Amino acid sequence: MKGVDYWLTEAANVDVDSLVDLFNDAYSQYYVPTVVTAERLINLVAREDISMRNSYIALFGRRPVGVVFLGIRGSRGYICGMGVRIAYQGRGVGELLMRRILKEAETLELDSLQLEVVDRNFRAIGLYAKLGFVPIRVLGVWERGRMPHRKGMGTCDLGDFDVRRVPSFHVLPLVDRFNEIRPCWQNEPTALAKFYSRLSACVARAGSGEAAYALYVDTDEGLYIVDVAASPSLHKGVRQGACEALLERIDLDVPRRMARAHNIPVQGYQGRALQSRGFDIELKQQEMVLCLR
Ligand SMILES: CC(C)(COP(=O)(O)OP(=O)(O)OC[C@H]1O[C@@H](n2cnc3c(N)ncnc32)[C@H](O)[C@@H]1OP(=O)(O)O)[C@@H](O)C(=O)NCCC(=O)NCCS
Incomplete structure (x- = not known):
């Protein structure tokens, strides 16, 4: 079964340098050059109202291999920073993280979740569509x-x-x-x-x-x-x-x-x-x- 070797922890439990390392690996083959630093990550969390207590990291053993951030504004949630280390992609980690966020949204009684995804990112779009996300417009x-x-x-x-x-x-x-x-x-x-x-x-x-x-x-x-x-x-x-x-x-x-x-x-x-x-x-x-x- 996919995703069974991994367990999840709140992003608040993981230090910022490990998060930076995880992001830069997951996004190393992305559609636009995406490199984060600790400062950029901290700014992103503040600017996008990301709640580290409601965001999750997937661990393989003690190694962080996947991340999903959840921003919260009132009854609306926003998914960003979704990524899995290159070597761990296609093993169910992304879906495991997203399903955890759906549970979190239910507990928080959110009305909606939104996100943006590059229109050529068929993997991510496939994952989001599988979970019921629908496209509303093109930015x-x-x-x-x-x-x-x-x-x-x-x-x-x-x-x-x-x-x-x-x-x-x-x-x-x-x-x-x-x-x-x-x-x-x-x-x-x-x-x-x-x-x-x-x-x-x-x-x-x-x-x-x-x-x-x-x-x-x-x-x-x-x-x-x-x-x-x-x-x-x-x-x-x-x-x-x-x-x-x-x-x-x-x-x-x-x-x-x-x-x-x-x-x-x-x-x-x-x-x-x-x-x-x-x-x-x-x-x-x-x-x-x-x-x-
Ligand atoms: C997109 C990403 C998060 C998916 O995570 P993942 O762990 O590789 O995906 P999973 O193994 O959990 O697969 C879940 C679903 O995603 C879709 N998917 C995953 N890999 C795919 C591929 N190569 N082709 C098409 N769909 C794919 C499928 O719908 C899959 O469900 P299925 O196994 O029932 O077909 C991951 O590939 C990634 O980190 N990519 C780089 C960063 C990125 O693009 N982030 C998203 C920004 S919006």
């Missing part, structure tokens, strides 16, 4: 390696927006208001609030109200667009135009050739706005959900 990892040439490259209505820089905390209440589907786990306002002082923000105003916002960070590797969204009360083309106007303004303020944006939906006005500013999709992720009640 893009967007990248740009060149500056867009001219202003207003898109075909949408750029409108007449007053674009201005604002403190990032000013924008956080707009995140839930402007996204009809909750943004990805990393971009929920509660997560963004944790590092708001590192974020820059601007809003596009039309008349007296806010029409759109963008949150971004200028990093050593280039510009990072954290989120961009427009009010659902605007017409589709105008929503795209408002986002483009913001992205254009950011390019003027922070003229960086290299730019990235993570987990912005592929379908819809946000993706079209990114495309019109020279971004391409590098990687697609499926967002999957399991409803528990």
